[in-house]
Amino acid sequence: MSLQNLSIRRKLILITMLTSSIALLLSSASFLIYDLISFRHLLTEDLTTQAEIIGYNSAAAMAFKDEPAATATLSALMVKGDIVAAVLYSPDGNMFAQYFRNDKTLPAILPSRSQEKGYRFEGRYLEVWHDVTLNGERLGTLFLQSDMRQWSTRAKRYAGICFVFVLISGFLAFLVSSKLQKVISGPIVHLEDTMRMVSAHKNYEVRAVKAYADEIGSLIDGFNTMLSDIQNRDTALRGANDELQTRTRELEEEISHRKEAQDELLKAKYVAEEASRAKSTFLANMSHELRTPLNAIIGYSEMLEEEAHDSATVETVQDLQKIKSAGRHLLALINDVLDLSKIEAGKMSLHLETFEVSGMIEEIVTTLQPAIEKNSNTLWVHLAQDVGMMQADITKVRQILFNLLSNACKFTDHGTISVDVDQSTEQGQGWLRFRVTDTGIGISAKQKENLFQEFVQADTSIARKYGGTGLGLAITHRFVQLMKGRIGVESEPGLGSTFTVHIPAQVKLEAVGPIQAEGDSDANFEIKTGRDTILVIDDDVAVRELMSRFLGKLGFNVLTVASGEEGLRLAKQVRPVLITLDVVMPGCDGWSVLTKLKADSELSKIPVIMVTIVDNEPRGLDLGASNYLIKPVDRERLAVLIEKHRLNRFKTVTGTNTAPMSRLSHGQKRREGDAEVSGRESHAKNLTSRR
Amino acid sequence: MPKILLVEDNEMNRDMLSRRLQRRGYSIVIAHDGEQALSLASTEMPDLILMDISLPVMDGCEVTRRLKADRRTRHIPVIALTAHALVTDRVKAMNAGCDDYDTKPVEFVRLSDKIHNCLLEKKAL
Numbered sequence: 001m002s003l004q005n006l007s008i009r010r011k012l013i014l015i016t017m018l019t020s021s022i023a024l025l026l027s028s029a030s031f032l033i034y035d036l037i038s039f040r041h042l043l044t045e046d047l048t049t050q051a052e053i054i055g056y057n058s059a060a061a062m063a064f065k066d067e068p069a070a071t072a073t074l075s076a077l078m079v080k081g082d083i084v085a086a087v088l089y090s091p092d093g094n095m096f097a098q099y100f101r102n103d104k105t106l107p108a109i110l111p112s113r114s115q116e117k118g119y120r121f122e123g124r125y126l127e128v129w130h131d132v133t134l135n136g137e138r139l140g141t142l143f144l145q146s147d148m149r150q151w152s153t154r155a156k157r158y159a160g161i162c163f164v165f166v167l168i169s170g171f172l173a174f175l176v177s178s179k180l181q182k183v184i185s186g187p188i189v190h191l192e193d194t195m196r197m198v199s200a201h202k203n204y205e206v207r208a209v210k211a212y213a214d215e216i217g218s219l220i221d222g223f224n225t226m227l228s229d230i231q232n233r234d235t236a237l238r239g240a241n242d243e244l245q246t247r248t249r250e251l252e253e254e255i256s257h258r259k260e261a262q263d264e265l266l267k268a269k270y271v272a273e274e275a276s277r278a279k280s281t282f283l284a285n286m287s288h289e290l291r292t293p294l295n296a297i298i299g300y301s302e303m304l305e306e307e308a309h310d311s312a313t314v315e316t317v318q319d320l321q322k323i324k325s326a327g328r329h330l331l332a333l334i335n336d337v338l339d340l341s342k343i344e345a346g347k348m349s350l351h352l353e354t355f356e357v358s359g360m361i362e363e364i365v366t367t368l369q370p371a372i373e374k375n376s377n378t379l380w381v382h383l384a385q386d387v388g389m390m391q392a393d394i395t396k397v398r399q400i401l402f403n404l405l406s407n408a409c410k411f412t413d414h415g416t417i418s419v420d421v422d423q424s425t426e427q428g429q430g431w432l433r434f435r436v437t438d439t440g441i442g443i444s445a446k447q448k449e450n451l452f453q454e455f456v457q458a459d460t461s462i463a464r465k466y467g468g469t470g471l472g473l474a475i476t477h478r479f480v481q482l483m484k485g486r487i488g489v490e491s492e493p494g495l496g497s498t499f500t501v502h503i504p505a506q507v508k509l510e511a512v513g514p515i516q517a518e519g520d521s522d523a524n525f526e527i528k529t530g531r532d533t534i535l536v537i538d539d540d541v542a543v544r545e546l547m548s549r550f551l552g553k554l555g556f557n558v559l560t561v562a563s564g565e566e567g568l569r570l571a572k573q574v575r576p577v578l579i580t581l582d583v584v585m586p587g588c589d590g591w592s593v594l595t596k597l598k599a600d601s602e603l604s605k606i607p608v609i610m611v612t613i614v615d616n617e618p619r620g621l622d623l624g625a626s627n628y629l630i631k632p633v634d635r636e637r638l639a640v641l642i643e644k645h646r647l648n649r650f651k652t653v654t655g656t657n658t659a660p661m662s663r664l665s666h667g668q669k670r671r672e673g674d675a676e677v678s679g680r681e682s683h684a685k686n687l688t689s690r691r
Numbered sequence: 692m693p694k695i696l697l698v699e700d701n702e703m704n705r706d707m708l709s710r711r712l713q714r715r716g717y718s719i720v721i722a723h724d725g726e727q728a729l730s731l732a733s734t735e736m737p738d739l740i741l742m743d744i745s746l747p748v749m750d751g752c753e754v755t756r757r758l759k760a761d762r763r764t765r766h767i768p769v770i771a772l773t774a775h776a777l778v779t780d781r782v783k784a785m786n787a788g789c790d791d792y793d794t795k796p797v798e799f800v801r802l803s804d805k806i807h808n809c810l811l812e813k814k815a816l
Contacts, residue, residue, distance in 0.1 A: 292701070295796030299707040302799055306714065331796065605782040621760050624786070648785055 008185040016177035017170060024169050028162040036155055040148070044119050044126060047146050050080065051130035055142045058088060058097070059132050062139040067097050074099035082150060084125065087143040088132065096140055117141070124148065187216045191223060204231035283341040287334050294334075298327040336471040343478045350393045350482060352507055357387050357421060357432065360394060364401050365419075371409040377417050377438075384422035390432050392507040396479040403472040404436040404499045412440030415496070423505065430505030431485075437498040443491040451489060452477035476501075483507045532646065533557040535576035537567035537593060538611070539585040543631075547580060547611075550635060554642065564588030568596055571603050578645050580638075581625070583612040590614075591623060598624035607645045609638070693810055694718045696737035698728040698754065699772075700746050704795070708741070711799055717806075725749030729757060732764045739809055740769045744784050752787035759788035768809040772797065 006014070054073060061069035070088050077083045077099055086099040119128045130142040187210075194208040204227055208220045301324040308317045342348045365381060372379045390397075401419070408417045420435040443451065452473050480487045483503050491497035534556045536547045544560040551558045559574060561567045565588050571579060579597065583590035590612060597603045607626040617628040627641050695717045699705040709719045720735050722728035725746050732740065740758070744751035751771060758764045771784035771792040784792050790809060793802050 291796055296703040296707065298796055299704070299711070299799070303707055303711050303714075306711070605786055607786070618760060626786070626788070 008188055009181055012181035012185055013174060013177045016181070017173050020173040021166060021170055024166050025162075028165065032155075032158050032162060035158065036151065039154055040126075040151055043146070043148055043151055044128075047126060047128045047144055048119060048130070050077075050083075051128045051142050051144045054086065054144070055130045055132040058142070059134040059139055062088065062090075062096065062132050063134050070097035071099065073097075077144075082146045082148065083144060084147045085143070085145040089141040089143065091138060091140055093141075124152075183212075184216070187211050187220060191216070191220055195223070198227065204234050280341055283338055287338045290334050291331070294327055294331050298324055298331070301327065333471075336475060339475050340471055340478070343475070343482075348478075348482060350507065350509060351395070352391055352509060353394055354389050354391045355394045357390055358383055360398055361401070361419065361421065364398060364405065368402070368405050368409065371406060372417065375409060375413045375415075377409060377412050377415055380416065380418035382418065382420045384420075386423050387421050387432065388423075390503070390505050390507075392483055392503055393479075396483065397503060400476045400479050400501060400503075401434060401436070403476045404434075404501070407472060408436055408438035408440065408497075408499075412438040412496070415439035431502050432505050434501045434503070435498060436501075437496065439496040442493040442495050442497050443489065444493045448489060448491065452487070532577040533559060533574055534642070535567060535571055535574065535579045536560040537564060537579065537585075537590070538582040539563065540582070543582070543611075550638075551642075554639060556642075564590065564593040567593055571597065571606065572600070575603075576606060578642060579606055579608045580611045581608050583610065583614040583616075583620075591619070594620070594623045594625055607648075609641055609645075611638075692716060692718045693738040694720060694735065695806070696720045696722060696728065696731055696735060696740045696767075698722045698725070698740065698746065698751065699743045700724060701743070704743075704797075708797065712803075712806075715803055725751070725754040728754050732758055732767065733761070736764075737767060738813065739806060740767055741806075742769050742771050742784075742789065744771050744773045744780055752783050755784070755787040755789050766813070768813055770802075770805055770809060 003011075003014075054077065057076075058070045058073040061067070061073060074086045074088065074097055077086050078101070081101075083099075084101050088096040088098070090096045117129045117131050119126060121127075124147060126146045126148050128142075128144045128146075130144070131138050132140045132142050187208075190211075191208050194206055197206055198204060207224050207227065210217045210220045210224075301320050305317060305320040305324060308320055339348070361381060361383065365379065368379075405417065405419065415438060417436070417438045420433075420437070422433050424431050424433060477487055480501055480503065484507065485501060485503035487499065487501045489497060489499050534551050536544055536551070536558060538544050538547070538560070539562050541562070544562070548558045548560055556577075559570060559576065561570055562585075564585055567579070567581070568588075570576075581590050581593055585593075590610065594608055594610070597606065597608060604624070608624070609627045609629060610620040610625045611629045611631060611633055612620075613631045615630055620628045626645065629638060629641075695712060697705065697709055697712070697719055699708065699721070700723055705721060705723075709721060712719055720731055720737055722731050725748060728740070728742070731737075742751045742755055746754070755769050755771070758767065758769065768790040769788070771781070771787075771789040772795055773780045773784060773792055781792050781794075791805050793805055
């Protein structure tokens with residue numbers, strides 16, 4: 001363990017002891033040195049004094065060359081334990097007398113000749129040279145040698161005392177510092193313990209106790225403050241965490257609730273869809289069942305009417321006409337109900353084509369002529385100059401206007417009905433506006449609210465007075481919606497009404513929305529009305545080019561593909577109006593392409609003209625081809641066939657879904673108008689009589 | 692006097708249509724079902740066939756398909772009569788090779804126009 005990593009307590013003790021020991025040692029050492037130096041000085045003086053005394057005492061002996069006396073004088077030094085040797089030299093430098101405390105040491109250390117007076121330290125010995133004089137005459141030289149025994153003894157003793165002192169004071173310093181270091185280390189250790197407790201048990205409620213108001217005191221204060229902060233945050237965090245968990249639980253519950261609700265909704269939706277499907281099927285069947293007897297009623301009454309013209313009375317003809325018109329009316333109602341149920345089931349689709357607005361208006365006016373004349377109304381038609389062609393579902397546009405005009409005729413007596421058509425541009429889109437204005441009974445504000453709802457007539461008395469199902473405007477409204485148009489009405493009771501219909505000049509299929517649920521997967525495919533698409537499937541590039549050029553001249557978009565697979569794929573994607581198909585192709589041959597086309601419910605209605613060198617017409621027709629041409633192709637014949645299919649398609653398309661019925665109702669309404677003349681006349685009569 | 696083969700299983704419709712067509716000066720041959728229609732078409736060689744599509748056993752589409760597959764009867768124009776309000780029936784009829792169609796209940800004026808047109812076209816060919 002290095003010094004730095006010692007505990008604070010040990011560090012403090014160590015520092016205290018080191019400091020005190022160093023101070024003590026230094027002071028002891030300086031004291032010792034000073035004492036030893038001054039003691040040596042004293043010893044030197046003492047030895048010099050002895051040399052003087054002995055020199056004086058032995059001066060007579062020297063003068064008389066009395067060696068024994070000199071030796072006796074020197075022997076008196078025996079009492080001085082530290083004198084090792086004493087020698088008297090004659091003035092010529094030879095030894096005259098000598099004394100040795102221990103004879104053995106003599107030869108080694110004794111200088112053989114006298115030297116200058118004075119003192120010097122030779123190793124462990126102090127030597128003093130002194131001139132022996134008598135009455136100013138130098139008689140010889142005295143040499144004294146001391147081993148400074150006292151000095152070394154004193155030094156040893158002093159060192160011993162110092163050592164003991166240092167030991168004792170060290171021990172005392174240890175005791176004192178051990179006690180006193182607690183003042184510093186105590187709070188730190190306490191802080192450390194507190195900190196350990198906090199981190200080990202995550203217990204933020206403990207606090208360190210502040211002992212003194214020193215730096216450590218403020219450190220503890222800071223620590224406690226920090227701890228409180230942490231505790232507060234911890235509490236807040238715990239609270240937030242609890243809340244989060246509660247919320248999560250709530251959310252989970254909510255999610256499972258929603259899921260259940262969603263499942264139930266899905267179930268309900270499924271049930272509703274099933275019910276709706278069942279309803280549609282029921283309606284379709286029902287309408288069929290209703291039509292069959294109606295067919296007989298209308299047919300027989302027509303037949304009888306024809307026969308009655310020749311033979312029977314006028315009354316019979318009129319009665320038969322009444323039966324017939326009632327039957328027609330019933331048929332129109334059935335058609336309306338079926339239309340509406342189709343719209344509701346999302347099965348009403350749009351069949352777009354480009355047509356001339358004026359032609360359509362003219363047709364409607366002709367059809368409605370009897371209805372207009374019936375109540376002695378006058379019809380004004382005004383078409384703006386710029387109204388030309390529009391792209392829409394002509395059958396539906398026709399029915400919209402027909403319904404509005406029929407209503408106008410129905411609710412107006414001896415008045416004016418006008419049709420205004422003009423064109424405008426809003427946000428880059430062309431719109432056609434049809435306004436049907438009458439001077440009839442009008443509609444009150446309250447009646448307007450439910451005007452476009454099914455089975456709701458302006459009020460029940462109207463049903464009694466004017467008849468009708470109340471479906472006309474609802475169907476009109478739905479048709480307008482289908483074409484992304486809008487319809488509005490302005491009216492003053494008693495003064496008349498104005499119905500305004502806006503329909504895009506270019507109705508787009510993709511704008512139809514839920515109607516595409518009918519099964520058109522490629523909602524993005526925009527039908528180009530002026531140019532229909534023909535798909536040519538042939539592996540021979542020359543044929544493809546010829547057909548492309550030829551059919552292009554006839555006014556079609558031509559798509560050519562070299563393989564059966566590609567042809568099938570494109571047919572699905574593009575839905576061409578017609579397909580020409582080769583038989584001998586690599587991979588999927590013409591027979592199998594034809595089989596697949598006819599097996600696909602969506603493609604089976606596309607007419608296929610086989611164009612091939614294989615002479616197997618029965619097989620082609622059996623598999624469902626419309627026509628069979630053998631190469632080289634007779635273009636004239638191909639053109640005729642295509643034109644025929646185009647016409648058929650036109651019938652089919654206009655007929656699809658709504659058209660036949662609309663056409664029927666169309667025609668029937670015309671007659672209905674006739675019939676209503678008689679029906680209404682009675683109403684009119686009633687009215688006049690009431691008046 | 693043009694000869695029309697009327698294929699219809701419903702007695703009332705059959706009676707009514709045949710009587711009215713006769714009044715218009717057509718001679719009428721009647722078939723109750725598809726089998727009979729096929730045999731009458733080849734023996735009587737009518738100028739036109741009025742074909743009800745919803746026939747029992749063999750439906751009108753199938754009968755038409757067979758007529759159109761037979762070299763002897765292929766040239767005879769067929770007008771389909773579809774009672775169903777469903778589009779698919781009409782498409783099916785046209786795909787089977789019918790030359791025209793009309794819906795039931797029959798609007799007689801329109802139907803006789805169609806018959807007239809078909810016969811004119813046939814004559815032109």
